[in-house]
Amino acid sequence: MAKVTFNENACKGCYLCVDVCPKKIIKKATDRLNVKGFNPVEVTEQDQCIGCAFCATMCPDVVITVEK
Amino acid sequence: MSIVFEKPHALSDVGFHYCPGCTHGIVHRLVAEVLDELKLEGETVGVASVGCSVFSYNYFECDMVQAAHGRAPAVATGVKRANPDKVVFTYQGDGDLLAIGTAETIHAATRGENITVVFINNCIYGMTGGQMAPTSLVGQVTQTTPYGRKIETQGWPINGCELVSQLEGTALAQRVAVNNVKNIREAKAAIKKAFTYQTEKKGFTFVEVLSTCPTNWGLSPQESMKWMEENMMPQYPLGVYKDKGAKGE
Numbered sequence A: 001m002a003k004v005t006f007n008e009n010a011c012k013g014c015y016l017c018v019d020v021c022p023k024k025i026i027k028k029a030t031d032r033l034n035v036k037g038f039n040p041v042e043v044t045e046q047d048q049c050i051g052c053a054f055c056a057t058m059c060p061d062v063v064i065t066v067e068k
Numbered sequence B: 001m002s003i004v005f006e007k008p009h010a011l012s013d014v015g016f017h018y019c020p021g022c023t024h025g026i027v028h029r030l031v032a033e034v035l036d037e038l039k040l041e042g043e044t045v046g047v048a049s050v051g052c053s054v055f056s057y058n059y060f061e062c063d064m065v066q067a068a069h070g071r072a073p074a075v076a077t078g079v080k081r082a083n084p085d086k087v088v089f090t091y092q093g094d095g096d097l098l099a100i101g102t103a104e105t106i107h108a109a110t111r112g113e114n115i116t117v118v119f120i121n122n123c124i125y126g127m128t129g130g131q132m133a134p135t136s137l138v139g140q141v142t143q144t145t146p147y148g149r150k151i152e153t154q155g156w157p158i159n160g161c162e163l164v165s166q167l168e169g170t171a172l173a174q175r176v177a178v179n180n181v182k183n184i185r186e187a188k189a190a191i192k193k194a195f196t197y198q199t200e201k202k203g204f205t206f207v208e209v210l211s212t213c214p215t216n217w218g219l220s221p222q223e224s225m226k227w228m229e230e231n232m233m234p235q236y237p238l239g240v241y242k243d244k245g246a247k248g249e
């Protein structure tokens, strides 16, 4: 069991985390904008997460925390 | 559950001002992770340069100084000589380090100044809107080379790592990149090695990081990573150019 959390308002919508996730579970959240005006990202199938932290390693804005 | 990954302590809570997808942020985080792992936050003085990373003093939790354009290695020399037990690093772009600051870079290296230079090579002057840098590639279109960089008029790109590796005072010269997870891990290991060598008083340590500037390259963050791989890496091969700590050297 692993968990990713996003500091949503720090996200700049670069989507580098989306490409790097081996489980392809990070998605652009098209239903909302954050305070910066970007569509943030979200994980809908949290149970699929393996806690590899590839997403957090790639994120240029330190948005992501990973727990396992 | 335990934490696998979180913001390093040596990074402040101030959000980066960098453009979306700009890899300056990745490199800041790697430096902070190394300060955490080596427990050096309270022992370190960083020297910010002029360029997009000018505000790095707001982001690192260690003490920071702001140097005039290109002068970071000279300022770092003074800080280090006055405080030989502190760990001192500079964080500089290619315009700062290899154009206006070429003399400071080369002379700090040849003096074997016991400081660490983190050099961000993004082939452009990012902050001022995308002019040609000494590292811009042959043929690269920039604001000041609208028809592409021409050897006849602008000469060849300068390879920073190879250059400083020729100087006796250099203890470590390594080129890394932050285009994928594997390379980001290697980049962190190189930065960690540089700081460790400094604590061992081995001499001048230099880590060149191939970085992106999506805004001034006019590419998406994803396209920028590809552009770095296809265009920068052939001109700037990754690797260790000098390592005085390696066996046999």
Ligand SMILES: Cc1ncc(C[n+]2csc(CCOP(=O)(O)OP(=O)(O)O)c2C)c(N)n1
Pocket (backbone or CB within 6 Å): B050, B051, B052, B053, B069, B092, B093, B094, B095, B096, B097, B100, B120, B122, B124, B125, B126, B127, B128, B133
């Ligand atoms: C003495 C002086 N000359 C010129 C400038 C204008 N200037 C500001 S940043 C910069 C170049 C920055 O490029 P680089 O070091 O590559 O950093 P980047 O923004 O790409 O990270 C220049 C020429 C200045 N601030 N001071």
Ligand code: SF4
Pocket (backbone or CB within 6 Å): A002, A004, A020, A021, A022, A023, A024, A025, A026, A043, A048, A049, A050, A051, A052, A053, A054, A055, A056, A066
């Ligand atoms: S930790 Fe790994 S599996 Fe989980 S969301 Fe991030 S990249 Fe995907």
Ligand code: SF4
Pocket (backbone or CB within 6 Å): A006, A010, A011, A012, A013, A014, A015, A016, A017, A018, A040, A041, A058, A059, A060, A061, A062, A063, A064, B021
């Ligand atoms: S890498 Fe970071 S800033 Fe970019 S979209 Fe993902 S969470 Fe947002």
Ligand code: SF4
Pocket (backbone or CB within 6 Å): B017, B018, B019, B022, B023, B024, B052, B122, B126, B127, B212, B213, B214, B215, B216
């Ligand atoms: S201008 Fe380029 S180097 Fe500067 S913050 Fe934007 S993307 Fe990064």
Ligand SMILES: [Mg+2]
Pocket (backbone or CB within 6 Å): B051, B093, B094, B095, B120, B121, B122, B123, B124, B125, B126, B133
């Ligand atoms: Mg630059």
